[in-house]
Amino acid sequence: MKLSVITVNFNHKHFPKLSVEALEKSVTDFDFEIIFVDNGSTDPISLGFLERAAQEKRIQLFRSHRNLGFAGGNNLGVRHATGDYFFILNPDTTVQEDTLQILMDYIEQHPEIGILAPKLVYADGRVQESCRRDMGFWDLVIKRTFLSETSWGRRRLQRYLMGDFHHDSTQEVELVTGAAMLIPRKVYEEVGGFDDRYFLFMEDFDLCKEIRKAGYKVIYFPKALVNHYHKRLSGGNFLHLLFRKVFWLHIQSATKYFWKWR
Numbered sequence: 001m002k003l004s005v006i007t008v009n010f011n012h013k014h015f016p017k018l019s020v021e022a023l024e025k026s027v028t029d030f031d032f033e034i035i036f037v038d039n040g041s042t043d044p045i046s047l048g049f050l051e052r053a054a055q056e057k058r059i060q061l062f063r064s065h066r067n068l069g070f071a072g073g074n075n076l077g078v079r080h081a082t083g084d085y086f087f088i089l090n091p092d093t094t095v096q097e098d099t100l101q102i103l104m105d106y107i108e109q110h111p112e113i114g115i116l117a118p119k120l121v122y123a124d125g126r127v128q129e130s131c132r133r134d135m136g137f138w139d140l141v142i143k144r145t146f147l148s149e150t151s152w153g154r155r156r157l158q159r160y161l162m163g164d165f166h167h168d169s170t171q172e173v174e175l176v177t178g179a180a181m182l183i184p185r186k187v188y189e190e191v192g193g194f195d196d197r198y199f200l201f202m203e204d205f206d207l208c209k210e211i212r213k214a215g216y217k218v219i220y221f222p223k224a225l226v227n228h229y230h231k232r233l234s235g236g237n238f239l240h241l242l243f244r245k246v247f248w249l250h251i252q253s254a255t256k257y258f259w260k261w262r
Contacts, residue, residue, distance in 0.1 A: 004083030008073035022094035071194035114216025178204030
């Protein structure tokens with residue numbers, strides 16, 4: 001098998017159906033498999049669709065009775081994958097008909113690539129800022145506090161978020177978000193996959209750093225497009241975030257990340 005598309009679902013309702021239907025419309029000259037890992041979902045919409053799709057042999061479904069998180073869920077999917085390449089794909093995404101072919105054609109010509117990341121586009125047509133420069137502790141603090149309103153904070157935040165980045169140019173970057181990542185099996189296995197000590201957040205940046213540390217490149221590749229129906233889990237002002245569980249999950253992951261890469 002040339003390619004394994006791996007998606008982790010947790011109560012994503014109608015999105016897995018849209019994602020699978022878009023993948024099934026892909027025009028490729030190679031075989032690929034669609035693997036879903038369900039992380040203990042309770043919503044009947046996504047789970048019902050995935051179970052039916054698995055029965056119809058449209059996908060492979062592996063269910064976890066507990067939520068393993070993004071890293072653990074993807075690692076579970078990889079253990080069952082047979083492809084030479086893994087396409088890590090969020091459930092709230094849809095590929096275009098030529099996305100898989102364009103990605104595979106490029107990465108097979110560039111063995112130095114460890115991660116190939118397509119352009120992500122929101123439902124309203126805006127380009128998602130999916131690349132980052134290596135982040136420091138203060139970048140996270142600035143992004144979540146009043147410091148983002150200071151001139152110093154704005155400058156530092158713009159640098160981290162790559163406000164000067166041209167999203168129509170193929171280029172090497174330091175970090176990419178994990179919504180869509182094409183990774184050669186040999187690279188994934190060499191670095192040990194996602195670090196599942198992260199439950200949610202930072203595991204994508206951590207993998208980028210591990211792959212770069214191993215001597216491979218992280219490449220942003222805008223010729224391939226993925227639609228991302230994205231809702232930021234960690235958005236909002238600081239006081240509001242203090243009362244949200246997802247905020248504290250972000251803090252826990254950030255603490256692990258900075259300790260690991262200190």
